[in-house]
Amino acid sequence: MSTTQGEAPPSEAVMPRSFPPEFRRKVLDFVASGRKVAEVAQLLGISDQTIYVWRRQHLTDTGQLPGTNSSDLCELAAARKRIAELEAELATQLGTVRSLHQAWSGSKSCAPKPSSPRGPDNRALLPGPRLVVMQPGSSEALRHSRAGTG
Template structure:
């Protein structure tokens, strides 16, 4: 998952420098970021390109959106259930009355 602190364009330029043959340690030092950050970006890039197995950036974004929607729906469901409970406390059930003709 991309870190929010670095824009995708910056990550792409860093990866381009590494792919062009510059050592990761040198690029990291020059740009003031950690080596591990670049290695993480490079691994994710390989996953996105289909060269390594794993969850792509697009799939990660979709999963986050789905999980967020599930949380929203679960909240709506719990609110609805609570509302039903409150209504049942106030409004007596209609049981016992005969059907009208």
């Protein structure tokens, strides 16, 4: 099986190379000085499509074309990465909660027991002072107000 120049054989996956911004700027300067994109691409061993993408992004960054500028793209990439990290963390925590829930519901002996006696309304009967609500003007309220306790 033969391949054209610059094309990887089908069995080998080629990862895109990353070029520093200074290099991209110089490539675009060559093209802006009148050299053909195909000539610059062949000279530097990069794809002409890469140069077109860089030129389009440069025009977007300078406001000559509509679109998302490079700094916004960087922020968006960072936000997406953070979202992926948070989603992974959440999935881990949900797995832990589900495991604990299964362990808790699977064992009846682990059910919590009331720690204090309960009244008829299922409220805990706690020792100590209780709040008594009295209607204003009732005989009980008048007794407390005369005694100085209310």
